[in-house]
Amino acid sequence: MNDPGKNIESVLTENRQFPPSSEFSAQANIGSEQQYMEMWTKAKDDPSGFWGELAKENLDWFQDFDTVMEGDMPETKWFTGGKLNASYQCLDRHLVGPRKNKAAIIWEGEPGDQRILTYQQLHHEVCKFANVLKNLGCETGDRVTIYMPMVPELAIAMLACARIGAVHSIIFGGFSADAIADRNNDAESKLVITADGGWRRGKEIPLKANVDAGLEKSPTVEKVVVYRRTGGDVTMTPDRDYWWHELMDDVDADCPAVELDSEHPLFILYTSGSTGKPKGVLHTTAGYMLGTTMTSRWVFDYKEDDTYWCTADIGWITGHSYITYGPLSNGVTSVMYEGGPNWPDEGRFWQLVEKYQVNIFYTAPTAIRAFIKWGDQFPNQYDLSSLRLLGTVGEPINPEAWMWYHKVIGNEKCPIVDTWWQTETGGIMLSPLPGVTPTKPGSCTKPLPGVVPAIVDEEGNPVEEGGGLLVMTQPWPHMLRTLYGDHERFVDVYFSKFNGKYYFAGDGARLDSDGYYWVMGRVDDVLNVSGHRLSTMEVESALVAHDNVAEAAVVGFPHELKGEGICCFVTLKSGDGSDAEKEELKQHVRKQIGAIATPDKIKIAPQLPKTRSGKIMRRLLRDIAAGRDVSGDVTTLEDAGILDKLREDD
Ligand code: WTA
Numbered sequence: 171m172n173d174p175g176k177n178i179e180s181v182l183t184e185n186r187q188f189p190p191s192s193e194f195s196a197q198a199n200i201g202s203e204q205q206y207m208e209m210w211t212k213a214k215d216d217p218s219g220f221w222g223e224l225a226k227e228n229l230d231w232f233q234d235f236d237t238v239m240e241g242d243m244p245e246t247k248w249f250t251g252g253k254l255n256a257s258y259q260c261l262d263r264h265l266v267g268p269r270k271n272k273a274a275i276i277w278e279g280e281p282g283d284q285r286i287l288t289y290q291q292l293h294h295e296v297c298k299f300a301n302v303l304k305n306l307g308c309e310t311g312d313r314v315t316i317y318m319p320m321v322p323e324l325a326i327a328m329l330a331c332a333r334i335g336a337v338h339s340i341i342f343g344g345f346s347a348d349a350i351a352d353r354n355n356d357a358e359s360k361l362v363i364t365a366d367g368g369w370r371r372g373k374e375i376p377l378k379a380n381v382d383a384g385l386e387k388s389p390t391v392e393k394v395v396v397y398r399r400t401g402g403d404v405t406m407t408p409d410r411d412y413w414w415h416e417l418m419d420d421v422d423a424d425c426p427a428v429e430l431d432s433e434h435p436l437f438i439l440y441t442s443g444s445t446g447k448p449k450g451v452l453h454t455t456a457g458y459m460l461g462t463t464m465t466s467r468w469v470f471d472y473k474e475d476d477t478y479w480c481t482a483d484i485g486w487i488t489g490h491s492y493i494t495y496g497p498l499s500n501g502v503t504s505v506m507y508e509g510g511p512n513w514p515d516e517g518r519f520w521q522l523v524e525k526y527q528v529n530i531f532y533t534a535p536t537a538i539r540a541f542i543k544w545g546d547q548f549p550n551q552y553d554l555s556s557l558r559l560l561g562t563v564g565e566p567i568n569p570e571a572w573m574w575y576h577k578v579i580g581n582e583k584c585p586i587v588d589t590w591w592q593t594e595t596g597g598i599m600l601s602p603l604p605g606v607t608p609t610k611p612g613s614c615t616k617p618l619p620g621v622v623p624a625i626v627d628e629e630g631n632p633v634e635e636g637g638g639l640l641v642m643t644q645p646w647p648h649m650l651r652t653l654y655g656d657h658e659r660f661v662d663v664y665f666s667k668f669n670g671k672y673y674f675a676g677d678g679a680r681l682d683s684d685g686y687y688w689v690m691g692r693v694d695d696v697l698n699v700s701g702h703r704l705s706t707m708e709v710e711s712a713l714v715a716h717d718n719v720a721e722a723a724v725v726g727f728p729h730e731l732k733g734e735g736i737c738c739f740v741t742l743k744s745g746d747g748s749d750a751e752k753e754e755l756k757q758h759v760r761k762q763i764g765a766i767a768t769p770d771k772i773k774i775a776p777q778l779p780k781t782r783s784g785k786i787m788r789r790l791l792r793d794i795a796a797g798r799d800v801s802g803d804v805t806t807l808e809d810a811g812i813l814d815k816l817r818e819d820d
Contacts, residue, residue, distance in 0.1 A: 184569045189608040190585050198605020199471050206606050209619035221647055225460050230263045232429040244665045246645040247433055248457040255427035256436055256459050257333035260498035261293040273503045276526055277322050280369035280509025287322055297425040299330035302417045306393050308361055310335035315359040317341045319368020320508040323397045324484050325494050327363045335428045339438040342485025345764040350384030353440050356450055358390045367400040371510040378404040432456035438654045441593040442705040444695040450654030451593050461597035461648025466496030469587050469601050470530050479505035480532040487593040488563055517548035524552040532561035536700040538571045539731050546578050559604050561587040564701025565733045566689055572611035590614035590689050596648030600687050613686045620646050625681045630668040640679040641672035697726040698734050702766055712762035718743050723778050723786045727795035735770035737795035747774030773819045779812050
């Protein structure tokens with residue numbers, strides 16, 4: 171396990187419980203333990219009946235499905251025979267009633283500019299942009315890369331793709347040119363949608379320049395659409411690059427949603443696995459839409475007049491599922507903010523909560539730890555009394571941070587939903603229901619209806635109470651269908667460990683005597699840096715691509731703000747590793763992958779500690795990176811003296 175160390179100790183002694191207030195339960199979408207248990211049991215015993223009814227009631231179908239579920243994991247197909255459209259689900263069906271002129275997106279840019287798009291206006295823009303895509307030759311099934319700042323046009327672009335059945339592949343704006351090229355090539359993208367730049371902590375992120383560099387190595391891309399956000403200088407390549415606003419001038423807003431099969435691919439989203447090559451997680455239309463629609467309604471307890479804010483970037487799965495598809499499908503008003511939480515000062519988020527009277531606030535533990543560090547004076551300056559529900563996602567939350575969130579932000583009256591899920595699961599899997607589940611700080615509590623998890627040992631035997639590996643024993647509609655272009659890897663990564671019987675999440679977890687789940691962290695070579703997944707192998711391959719690096723091993727270590735930091739042990743071909751050389755290596759990784767992968771520590775290693783058979787002993791490196799005494803057996807180490815040398819380089 172990658173170093174859950176401190177958190178395990180603190181959660182093991184955690185026994186506080188926070189039941190929802192009776193007022194909250196009385197108004198909640200799911201309001202009693204009995205209702206939850208009935209739903210959960212029905213979904214477990216009769217998944218077809220459970221999901222089939224929900225799909226009929228909550229999705230709009232152009233053509234009804236014949237079968238709810240077909241086939242065993244990992245090849246389960248959902249709602250076959252049905253036809254629908256995700257953009258229709260998020261937009262058109264709201265236009266016939268009072269939601270037509272309701273705010274769909276309340277957007278604020280980092281410099282303080284604001285825009286509000288009603289459902290009708292958003293529909294209008296999406297239809298126009300879908301026509302732009304068609305005019306550029308984009309067809310149903312084509313892959314489209316989106317690399318944009320957090321502006322409404324990002325949501326418009328994704329919904330326009332969905333409208334014509336093009337498959338979007340969104341790349342987080344913090345990724346580098348090389349990462350863009352890799353993803354373009356893997357998905358064989360035909361078109362890229364980007365912007366001149368975006369604002370982040372007062373600086374302009376040069377998105378178009380990154381795309382230009384990436385396109386030198388992306389032969390499949392034919393056209394680029396550029397949205398003008400910052401007004402910064404960009405180079406436009408004739409017959410390849412087009413301005414968004416010019417294209418939008420020339421199209422009308424009549425664009426019926428294409429009637430797509432339930433299993434039509436909706437999007438690809440790349441995420442890190444335990445090898446160097448990112449995995450193109452593929453989600454399909456009906457199952458994903460049903461999953462995000464229902465889980466957001468259950469977990470965030472949406473009400474018609476709620477203002478909901480998820481602070482994630484749409485470049486990650488959280489933004490896909492819980493800024494765009496889930497909230498819009500429910501007709502909710504969703505706040506979208508472009509910039510950093512500490513710009514112009516550390517009170518920015520709380521200023522926005524007060525200004526827009528946010529009721530539901532969903533963020534990440536890494537952000538909460540930063541808020542704590544910045545000090546209570548920032549939230550205390552603002553009126554946060556509109557908040558009624560808080561959420562977290564992305565990594566285990568340490569109980570201290572949970573308590574701070576509960577007291578300082580939630581004023582001890584807001585339930586906290588600690589939601590465990592993954593890019594692959596498409597939607598929330600384990601989470602409190604805010605009107606039902608007594609919460610325990612640090613635990614994501616219990617499975618949602620339709621989710622049947624288990625903790626098993628290495629052989630797949632169930633662990634009733636205690637620690638082990640987290641698996642899913644039944645398929646669910648919003649699970650990934652494949653890794654794009656590599657179905658074999660999909661089966662291998664998620665299903666081979668237990669011979670196809672279970673979906674293996676890659677996380678270690680513990681079950682307590684109340685049946686609560688406590689997720690401890692990854693058990694593979696995946697790091698969780700500020701709630702984002704990075705593979706140690708990805709960083710290692712970036713390092714060895716540097717001329718002066720002979721060998722590299724990368725491990726995580728506990729980091730106060732990021733949860734996990736990146737420590738690189740590097741053997742150089744020449745030189746002794748001056749500070750300037752270390753800095754160069756950090757910048758090299760940053761350039762190859764992106765800012766999120768910037769190493770926190772580079773340690774120069776004359777050699778890496780290996781077993782006699784040549785395997786790098788990562789366990790030892792993790793101890794050294796964390797500044798701990800090396801635990802366990804070192805007798806298999808080839809050169810025992812090496813550890814002292816590694817410790818010296820700090
Ligand atoms: C971790 C993010 C503990 C976990 C939605 C998982 C969590 C990985 C939690 C997925 C949580 C996510 N408690 N750990 N509430 N939520 N994780 O694909 O290790 O970016 O496997 O999806 O984040 O990260 P991903």
